[in-house]
Amino acid sequence: MNCFFKPRLWLIVLFLTIFSCKKDSSTSTHLHTDNAGVEIRNWLALQKDSTHVGELTSHIKWAEALTLAGDSNLYYYAVPVTGSDENYSPKKICRFLIVEAQSDKSQGYLLEVLASAKEFDQHKEELIKGFANINMSFSYEGDLSKFTISGDFIESTSYVSGKLKSYSKIYKKTSSAPKAILSSGKQVNDVCTDWWLNVNYTDGTATSTYLGSTCTCGGVIASRDKIGILSVKTLCGGGGGPGSPGDGGDSPGCIHQGSSIKNNKLILAAGDPCTVEPPKVKFNLCNGLSVQQIADFQSTYNYLTTGNCLQQALTVKIEGKEINVCIGAMSDPSAIAQSTPGNLVWNQNLVFYAGTLQEELFHQVQFDYYGTNASHANVEFEAALLRDMTDHAYDALHLASSEDQDRYRAFLDRITANNTGYPKTMSDIMPTPQDEASYFSLVNAYNNQYGTGSSHHGVVDNSLKPTALLEVTNLSKCP
Amino acid sequence: MKTILTILFIAIATTTHAQQIYSTGTVQGVNHTYIVKTRDFPSNNPLVSIANTQNKTSGQRMKSNRLDYVDPVLLGVKINNTALNNIFKEEIEPSVLQRLAANPQNYVGLIINFKQDGSVLDVTFSTQQTSTITPRIFEKIEDRIKSEITATFNQDKIPGIGAPAYTTFNFITKSYIIYFYKLKQVQ
Ligand SMILES: [Zn+2]
Numbered sequence: 001m002n003c004f005f006k007p008r009l010w011l012i013v014l015f016l017t018i019f020s021c022k023k024d025s026s027t028s029t030h031l032h033t034d035n036a037g038v039e040i041r042n043w044l045a046l047q048k049d050s051t052h053v054g055e056l057t058s059h060i061k062w063a064e065a066l067t068l069a070g071d072s073n074l075y076y077y078a079v080p081v082t083g084s085d086e087n088y089s090p091k092k093i094c095r096f097l098i099v100e101a102q103s104d105k106s107q108g109y110l111l112e113v114l115a116s117a118k119e120f121d122q123h124k125e126e127l128i129k130g131f132a133n134i135n136m137s138f139s140y141e142g143d144l145s146k147f148t149i150s151g152d153f154i155e156s157t158s159y160v161s162g163k164l165k166s167y168s169k170i171y172k173k174t175s176s177a178p179k180a181i182l183s184s185g186k187q188v189n190d191v192c193t194d195w196w197l198n199v200n201y202t203d204g205t206a207t208s209t210y211l212g213s214t215c216t217c218g219g220v221i222a223s224r225d226k227i228g229i230l231s232v233k234t235l236c237g238g239g240g241g242p243g244s245p246g247d248g249g250d251s252p253g254c255i256h257q258g259s260s261i262k263n264n265k266l267i268l269a270a271g272d273p274c275t276v277e278p279p280k281v282k283f284n285l286c287n288g289l290s291v292q293q294i295a296d297f298q299s300t301y302n303y304l305t306t307g308n309c310l311q312q313a314l315t316v317k318i319e320g321k322e323i324n325v326c327i328g329a330m331s332d333p334s335a336i337a338q339s340t341p342g343n344l345v346w347n348q349n350l351v352f353y354a355g356t357l358q359e360e361l362f363h364q365v366q367f368d369y370y371g372t373n374a375s376h377a378n379v380e381f382e383a384a385l386l387r388d389m390t391d392h393a394y395d396a397l398h399l400a401s402s403e404d405q406d407r408y409r410a411f412l413d414r415i416t417a418n419n420t421g422y423p424k425t426m427s428d429i430m431p432t433p434q435d436e437a438s439y440f441s442l443v444n445a446y447n448n449q450y451g452t453g454s455s456h457h458g459v460v461d462n463s464l465k466p467t468a469l470l471e472v473t474n475l476s477k478c479p
Numbered sequence: 480m481k482t483i484l485t486i487l488f489i490a491i492a493t494t495t496h497a498q499q500i501y502s503t504g505t506v507q508g509v510n511h512t513y514i515v516k517t518r519d520f521p522s523n524n525p526l527v528s529i530a531n532t533q534n535k536t537s538g539q540r541m542k543s544n545r546l547d548y549v550d551p552v553l554l555g556v557k558i559n560n561t562a563l564n565n566i567f568k569e570e571i572e573p574s575v576l577q578r579l580a581a582n583p584q585n586y587v588g589l590i591i592n593f594k595q596d597g598s599v600l601d602v603t604f605s606t607q608q609t610s611t612i613t614p615r616i617f618e619k620i621e622d623r624i625k626s627e628i629t630a631t632f633n634q635d636k637i638p639g640i641g642a643p644a645y646t647t648f649n650f651i652t653k654s655y656i657i658y659f660y661k662l663k664q665v666q
Contacts, residue, residue, distance in 0.1 A: 330638075332547070332548070333637070333638045333639025333640070334545075334546050334548070334549070334553075334637045334638065334639060334640060334644070335548070336550050336552070336553070347638060348638075349636075349638035350635065350638065351635070353550075353552045355550075355551070355552045356550055356552055359550075387551075393551070393654075394654035394655070394656065395551035395654070397654075398541065398551055398554070398652050398654065399540060399541050399542070399549075399652075400540065401540060402528060402530075402590050402603050402605075403516075403518065403528070405588075405590055405652075405654050406518060406520075406526060406528060406588055406590075406605045407518075407520055408654075409588050409605075409654060409656055410520055410521045410526065413586075413656070414521065418583060418658055418661075434522070438520070449540070450547055450548050451547040451548075453547055454547035454548040455547075455548055456548045457547075457548075
């Protein structure tokens with residue numbers, strides 16, 4: 001028996017209550033064409049989820065389809081989706097099916113707009129196109145939420161006084177085969193997915209909320225409690241089963257309890273009462289990060305937390321830290337990022353690269369051990385070494401002579417036993433005085449590959465050994 | 480001094496029945512001449528570098544006309560590792576490969592310099608001074624790398640320059656290594 005407890009169940013309440021929106025009474029100048037209806041129908045015809053497409057289609061007000069132009073040949077084809085009212089007085093929720101099309105690419109989603117009748121009537125177009133806007137042109141108070149046509153939550157933004165207040169997205173973590181105890185007392189191996197809602201606020205705070213877990217365990221629905229111990233709530237089977245509306249907590253189908261309420265609005269109904277666990281590293285995201293940048297940062301950091309043993313060890317090493325993450329201009333426009341203790345400034349024109357984020361977070365560890373006045377050459381070489389160890393690459397001396405590159409390869413392969421292990425003590429890196437000298441000659445070669453004006457050039461410190469690197473390898477579960 | 484070293488290496492190599500000994504100087508392939516330079520490292524198993532005399536970038540370093548520093552991720556050099564490994568597997572005869580694989584220390588290091596269109600400009604090999612891979616084999620490998628391997632680069636535009644990082648460099652380097660015992664494992 002298949003009894004996945006799908007995240008979409010959390011949204012059943014939302015999905016069932018489809019709303020009617022007051023007919024647009026504004027005199028705005030959007031393009032009324034038949035094209036929007038055609039584009040949306042074409043997109044729907046390509047969707048595989050025929051059940052939801054059918055249900056959705058019966059609620060679409062085709063007569064009100066509209067086309068809105070965005071930037072760079074982006075078009076929003078939008079059509080209201082109606083149903084029973086949802087009352088969040090003085091706010092209401094209006095839903096649209098939107099297909100965004102740019103050249104030959106298109107993507108569709110349901111957009112929920114939480115707004116007052118007045119806000120909605122006067123600024124419908126801006127709200128439809130405005131997801132992820134940092135500033136609205138009016139004093140908007142409300143939420144914009146995207147869902148898949150199957151009702152799965154994608155992401156949402158929240159606005160206060162017309163300014164972006166927060167960005168929310170759900171992340172999942174799959175855990176490896178914990179033991180579940182069935183009501184019969186029998187233990188089974190189980191695979192669970194933990195669902196978290198991360199909310200990043202533009203005022204610099206962030207929360208990560210555990211929503212619940214979905215587990216598969218031989219016909220049993222299980223959910224995990226907040227301390228990570230599995231307990232089986234009920235047997236799966238009979239009744240409506242997964243995906244059927246209104247299971248609630250009583251039916252023998254899937255458990256459906258707990259919720260997260262924000263701004264009077266049910267965001268999610270989760271499989272387990274929500275339990276807030278503060279994030280282990282507090283990233284204060286500066287004003288001015290776009291929603292895309294927040295999401296990019298979050299997913300890149302999550303990638304490191306679940307990456308290989310060195311990446312994971314680094315994220316453990318920085319636990320308890322508070323780091324401001326901002327976007328800005330670099331003194332060197334081609335630099336990807338700049339770090340000072342507790343601060344990370346990312347080049348406003350570049351995406352969050354995992355390798356570079358790893359390096360910048362490692363600089364935070366280095367600050368703890370060396371302070372802020374340590375030789376750039378030494379700390380940057382050490383950081384490049386950690387990246388090469390992580391990526392099984394030999395990039396640190398990529399601009400150096402072929403002899404220096406050969407020397408670096410031989411050194412890296414010696415300290416990692418040809419990439420099968422990592423040094424844990426200083427004598428693993430420099431067992432003899434000759435090895436010590438050769439380490440510093442590599443720092444020199446690293447330094448000399450860059451021009452004297454470069455941010456990575458400095459005066460080599462022949463006494464600064466790579467202590468911070470060992471702090472990370474020692475925390476790791478790596479061999 | 481070099482002569483003494485060479486004699487010493489010959490002596491060592493002879494006692495370990497190595498078939499080929501590389502020392503400073505030149506060696507001949509079929510169509511090309513190769514410059515051999517000895518390295519004094521690693522101390523227990525020193526290397527030589529082997530480079531075609533026709534290499535256009537010999538003695539040159541990778542350099543940008545716009546950037547003082549570049550994060551490797553912005554170059555983003557990617558090659559097909561499997562294709563490169565296969566060239567070695569196919570060009571080195573099985574008995575030689577087997578003997579090389581018996582010692583985990585045996586490897587060939589490669590520095591491949593690419594043109595901006597992704598094609599190979601030059602290849603420099605490095606390997607143990609006692610390596611049993613002949614210059615003719617290196618020549619065949621080099622020819623195949625030049626005709627079969629191409630690189631791709633990160634196309635993200637560098638702020639303030641408005642072009643991808645790799646376009647500002649004279650050539651783009653990839654450092655790569657082939658361990659024979661690992662080649663064997665994936666056979
Ligand atoms: Zn750095």
